[in-house]
Amino acid sequence: MDAIFLQILNGLDKGGAYALIALGLTLVFGTLGVVNFAHGALFMLGAFCSVTFQKLLTISKHVKDESITFFDAFKDQPYLEIWFGDFGKTIIDYSVPLSILFAIPVMLLIGLIMERGLIRHFYKRTHAEQILVTFGLAIVLQEIVKSMFGANPIPTPAPDIVSGSAHIGVLFGLGESVVYPWWRLIYLAFSGLVIAGVFAFLNLTTFGMVVRAGMMDREMVGMLGIDVEKKFTIIFGLAAVVTGLAGLMYSPILPPDYHMGMDFLVLSFVVVVVGGMGSLGGAVTAGFLLGILQSFASMNEVKAIIPGIDQIIIYLVAVVILLVRPRGLLGREGVMED
Template sequence: MDAILLQILNGLDKGSAYALIALGLTLIFGTLGVVNFAHGALFMIGAFCAVVLSRLLSFSKTVIDETRTDFLGNPLKVDLPYMHQWFGEAAGQTIIDWSVPLAILFSIPIMFAIGYAMERGLIRHFYKRPHADQILVTFGLAIVLQEIVKYFFGANPIQTPAPPAFTGSFDFGALVGLDPNTIIYPYWRLIYFSFAVVIISAVFAFLRFTTFGMVVRAGMADRETVGLLGIDIDKRFTLMFALAACVAGLAGVMYAPINAPNYHMGMDFLVLSFVVVVVGGMGSMAGAVLAGFLLGILESIASMSQVIDYLPGINQIVIYLVAIIILLTRPRGLMGRKGVMED
């Protein structure tokens, strides 16, 4: 029981990432009807926003410290971060340590701009082209984005730690009344999960309770009629694309402390996120979120040693296996609607 609970918790953070990426993918597909293979690259760019901000904040200048000397007796040169200089040592260090949460604010305008530019510059020209062309051009774009990041940041993963307040673990078992020391869970993963829940609820609330969201939902249902009513639906759909890019970017920012960002993390997640979207049902946002968490948890349960002893190698293939079974038994996915992507 403890072990299963632990695995469910372990699956939550990966499941959150799947759910966030899949939500963005579904949002883009539902509004623009475009299959975006570059969405994983947006996730990766988000993670690198965290890297960039933490580097920017720890920018330092070399000063000569007269009070300390090296072994020859010369004054020692030390790197003094600008943050320390401007805000004092303690406050400056706190700002540097909190670079990942701060990167949330930093990444929103960046991701929004990238998403907006992508839609206006490239995707817009592909509405009328077949889905295969959309897949291919965004696949090419993903390669390009990935290689540009690789050129500037190298091929190795870059460690981006969480703020020290959240680096440790806590005893989750004791909290819910189980034996202590059975379920030790890192703080940051719980934060990631809560963050994902907040973002997902925010997106749903935005679509459900605002006028803008209402127009977008109307446009998803019947684009032409909304256009005939004199509403510039294209403009709103562009904003939705930028919003989806932001969601992917934020998922990436917060994922940086869990998994050190490298240039191909986007592709790794993209393949699985597509499986998630298809399992959830193309075009259904609730389905995407549900399937994201479900597959994340399933993957983590399948990697328990008891399961592996019984079915060796199952942890590697469980997601694909489930996808195949679901697609063959429920062709529209878990919550798919009729008539989406069935040509």
């Protein structure tokens, strides 16, 4: 029972990340009709927002290690610590959550530049061309990050107060030994909040209503005198922020490296396809579903029956769902069918 409970949590946590990336992908696809292969790179850029912010906060005074003469070795002391003592230390400790404030405008700007500077020129091109150009863009972004930060993962720890585990089992009447990392629980709550926020924005605001109408019939909304293109550009920026925040909050779990976006991209596309192209609800449902299935397939008891199932489960389920429901779980008729 304990094991099943923990695997459900693992699945929800993983699923949260998949759902957030897939949500961004679906927003872009649903509004602009673009299959954006650079979306994984946005996840990676979000994680690197936390790295950059951490580096800014830890700009240091170098104290030279005199015992080493062959090269310059330093023990760094951040200026924030020198100037503000314990308060400075606390600010550095909280660099990941604080970097959200830094990441929102940065990711929004990146999204807008990406859309206005490159992607809008490919709206009327074929999906194959869109895939090629966005995939190329992803590689360019990766290489830029690699040249700036190196290929090695960079540790971005969670604040000390939430770096350990919560005795969550007690709350559910399970054993004391059932623990789960605080940060993963925070990530799960965070992904839930962001998903709810995006849905509320689309369903409860006039802007959201116009966007949804545009997703249904772009031409008609345009004929009503609304500048849909401008609104869709903002949606691209919003998708970049959502995906970037997903990456940023994931950085204490997975120390960021330049390739992390690609690792998530393929899975996220599977999530979008399983959920149904263009369906926001489908993307979220499929994200959590596939996350949970992947976790259960990794259990020793399951692998003892079907060895290697943990590595293929997502693709296997995708095949089955597409055979039964070719448009995905919540897919709409007419999307990607022309």
